[in-house]
Amino acid sequence: MDIYVTNDTKVVELGNCDTDHISLITLLHAFTEKQTGSDKVSSDDYSVWVYLPWCTEKKEVTSDSDLLQVFRWFSNHKEKKIMFEIEKKPYIPVPPITFSNIPNSHIRFMGDNQDLGFSDFEENLLNYKGDNEGAESDGCNSEEVIEANTVRADGGLDNDELGLDDEYGVVGQVASRRALAVVDEAENNVNFDLLEWYQSKTDDEFFSDSENENHDAKMTRVMKGNPFKQLVGIRIEFEVGQTHESVQSLRALLIDYAIQKGFNFNKVKNDRDRLTYACKENGCPWRLHASSLNGDTTMKIKTYKNEHTCHRIYKSEEARAKWIVSSAVYIHLKEDTSIFERIFVSFEAQKNGFMEGCRPFLGIDGCLLKGPYGGVLLSAVALDANNGLYPLAYCICKGETLLSWSWFLEQLHLFLKYPEDKPICFMSDRQNGMIGALKMHWPHASVRYCARHIYANFRITYSGLKLKKTVLKTSKCCEFHQFKKIMADIGSVDVKAKAWLEEIEPCHWSRHAFDPLIKCDHVTNNMTEAFNSMLKDFRARTFLSLMEFIRRMVMTRLQQRNEDCNKWKSDIPPTVNKKIVENSEESRILKILHVGEGKYEMMGLTRAYTANLLEKTCECGQWQISGVPCCHALAGIRHSYGFGSLYGTKDIIIQFIDPSLTKSAFLRTYSSMIHPIPDLCVWVDIEAAHVEPPALKRKPSRLKLLRKRESHEKPKVARSGSVVCEKCKQPGHNKRTCKANTIDGSNKRAANPRADVGASSSHHSNHQAKFDASFSQLPTQRHMAANLRVESSSSQPSTQVQTQPQSQVMD
Structure with a gap:
């Protein structure tokens, strides 16, 4: 079993271990040795917790017996990875131990007062199966009766206390008289619901050592078998003796199992009493036979050969219209309460588009929600053949924790049914819990770190414009020797800065070390940031409004891009074609040396590069990483096929482009559709568990919708400028509020003192004065209208009708 340990934000892989020969001190010793590099046993105290993936909870491990019990649980669930969380305990002085310090100190011994036989009390104790959904066993009693010698000094839990038998058997007979104690119930009750998955796989579960059990009861237990219980997120597994409710339920499970494992059935017998597949x-020797029990509807697996010698298929005959659903939604509820915990949403159309047309590259990120319930939106975004955003799935949860990321990535892996032998890459910001969850549920995936976030952490200690340009240039370097040269330049500026960057493996942040099978050269996580910005004001609304906005946005985007693609005149997407044009312009300065068999040597201004057209490789590395021919490859293509191969017919150049960057791949991405959903007011009422919303989170300050920008980020560009009046040509106001307007209806020249500046002679001035005097005596319509307006407004304040300049009023 592979063991992982989380400490703070770091994830330490301890490797594979033998679960039957490991102790708690061995686990802590291996962890401290990995952390410090020293083999000395640490004297510090640690708290050890383990994550239970089948119930998304974590349990504290306090002793070796608890540790072995945890390994047995993981073995029963066929889990191959286990994640521990180790924290150092702070030093707290221990007060003197007195009787008042011991919890539940009020003990009443009843050893000699009552005769409690096995049939009266201990039989009910051994048959206790934990809390169920009924109201009678909700764990709210004020007292509980336990055996005095089952309380462990280390605070752990015995098998009897957990409702489990020793070594998966049944505890033997106990004496009829034993000292018992009645103690008050502790605050931290045992969560028996965590153990409801437990199923014994030994023959002891069918037989009991009790002498009171008759032969008929034993046969009934044998006939009952091992009931199958399906859990969300757990793979389907069959075994001999397993029972199912009906033949219909067993058929449905077999269909899901065949699609899960990737093979088709040959139905030898398929009636209501017998199933032989x-x-x-x-x-191939795989075979399963089940039949009914004594004419009952219960089906029991009698024969099962779980072995395949055939290869996995990816087109199942069982995936018919009745089985294929339009979406996958998993809602996780908090234990014992129907309070919303988290939700995963992805439509079948999104899954088909990603698996058939997109490159195996996903950006994952989380953004805070500003609604009344808070929370975080985790999203997975892919890129289509035209480098456009392709939202694949999202999850609404409480926060960015290891538990939330683990649940989201696990549901994504189960929904996609992604093959283990197919490469995939994730781009992340290294948020809390993200890297550890990827190691658990996507162990074969390659992981990239956003170069912008790496520089944001880098500039806290090592700032400067030169280092900024050099670091970003290093992340975009596609050739190893150039990468070494740039790193040497960083070392010449600051040796510690170079050492800081060398602590991060180049495969996570520099192009030259990326996996060439991904065919994507992105070094930032801008695609998820762009998706978060598309949500706009819906981040401040309720969960349902946000989910409806995302569904409608993706639904219309699928159809709109399908229509746009049909208008393309070329088989090369526009962004890919633009990149080819840019590279072809750079190839004009190269000197071509053809050596035969599609191999070339390109002489540039600074150095020479070799290219191989048959293998689609170039020494610069850009062709292998991006999937688009670089300038050196385009020069060789032009030499081999002529100038028209680049600007004439596209049938030649498309042969050298990766198939995931073509029009056909783009059409496959957007070939599916999301069907419209009727409005909420016409939905049919169904009987289902009522889900309560999470608690409201009201902050004392005003809601902030804009994100906090970092210190080195530029502020958002805002519109600036001043208004210029069309009349007086002065800034600060417009013609409607210009104070040059008059109230008595005089002409514009009289209202503007600068109107007479341009007078050229005294004769003209005298003539103008006479004209003004005679004109002022005429009862013009404007003058009459102004007087009428003043008289009609006499009851209003004078300031509302005063439009003269301030200088004229003072005069």
């Missing part, structure tokens, strides 16, 4: 591939 075999693998359809000739020579």
Whole structure:
């Protein structure tokens, strides 16, 4: 079993271990040795917790017996990875131990007062199966009766206390008289619901050592078998003796199992009393036979050969219209309460588009929600053939924790049914819990770190414009020797800055070390940031409003891009074609040396590069990483096929482009559709568990919708400028509020003192004065209208009708 340990934000891989020969001190010793590099046993105290993936909870491990019990749980669930969380305990002085300091100190011994036989009390104690959904066993009693010798000094839990039998058997007979104690119930009750998954796989579960059990009861237990219980997120597994409610439920499970494992059935027998299924591939030994129990509807697996010699198929005959659903939604509820915990949403159309047309590259990120319930939106965004955003899935949860990221990535892996042998890459910001969750649920995936976030952490200690340009240039470097040269330049500026960058493996942040099978050269996580910005004001609304906005946005985007693609005149997407044009312009300065068999040597201004057209490789590394021919490759293509291969017919150049960057891949991405959903007011009422919303989070300050920008980020560009009046040509006001307007209806020249500046002669001035005097005596319509307006407004304040300049009023 592979063991991982989280400490703060770091994830330490301890490797594979033998679960039958490990202790708590061995686990802590291996962890401290990995952390410090010293083999000395640490004297510090640690708290050890383990994450239970089947119930998304964590349990404290306090002793070796608890540790072995945890390993047995993981073995029963067929889990191959286990994640521990180790924290150092702070030093707290221990007060003197007195009787008043011991919890539940009020003990009443009843050893000699009552005769409690096995049939009266201990039989009920051994048959206790934990809390159920009924109201009678909700764990709210004020007292509980336990055996005095089952309380462990280390505070752990015995098997009897957990409702489990020793070594998966049944505890033998106990004496009829034993000292018992009645103690007050502790505050931290045992959560028996965490153990409801437990199923014994030994023969002891069918038989009991009790002498009171008759033969008929034993046979009933044997006939009952091992009931199958399906849990969300757990793979389906069959075994001999497993029972199912009906033949219909067993058929449905077999269909899901065949699609899960990737094979087709040969239904040898398929009636209401017998099921015999075999693998359809000739020579494959897989076979399952089940039949009903004594004419009952219960089906029991009698024969099961769990072995496949055939290869996995990716087109199942069982995935018919009745099985295929339009979306996958998993809602996780908090234990014992129907309070919303988290939700995962992804439509079948999104899944088909990603698996058939997109490159295996996903950006994952989380953004805070500003609504009344708070929370975080975790999202996974891909890129189509035209480098456009392709939202794949999202999850609404409480926060960015290891538990939330683990649940989201686990549901994403189960929904996609992603093959283990197919490469995939994740781009992340290294948020809390993200890297550890990727190691657990996507162990074969490559992980990239956003270069912008790396520089944001880098500039806290090492700032400067030169270092900024050099670091970003290093992340975009596609050739190893150039990468070494740039790192040497950083070392010449600051040796510690170079050492800081060398602590991060180049495969996480520099192009030259990226996986060439991904065919994507992105070094930032801007695609998820762009998706978060598309949510706009809906981040401040309720969860349902946000989910409806995302659904409608994705639904219309699928159809709109499908229509846009049909208008393309070329088989090369526009962004890819633009990149080819830019590279072809750079190839004009290269000197071409053809050596045969599609191999070239390109002489540039600074150095030479070699390219191989048959293998689609270039020494600069850009062609292998991006999937688009670089300038050196385009020069060789132009030499081999002529100038028209780049600007004439596109049939030649498309042969050298990766198939995931073509029009056909783009059409496959957007070939599916999301069907519209009727309005909420016409939904049919169904009987289902009522889900309560999470607690409201009201902050004392005003709600802030804009994100906090970092210190080195530029502020948002705002519109600036001043208004210029069209009349007086002065800034600060417009013609409607210009104070040059008059109230008595005089002409514009009289209202503007600068109107007479341009007079050229005294004759003209005298003539103008006479004209003004005679004109002022005429009862013009404007003058009459102004007087009428003043008289009609006499009851209003004078300031509302005063439009003269301030200088004229003072005069």
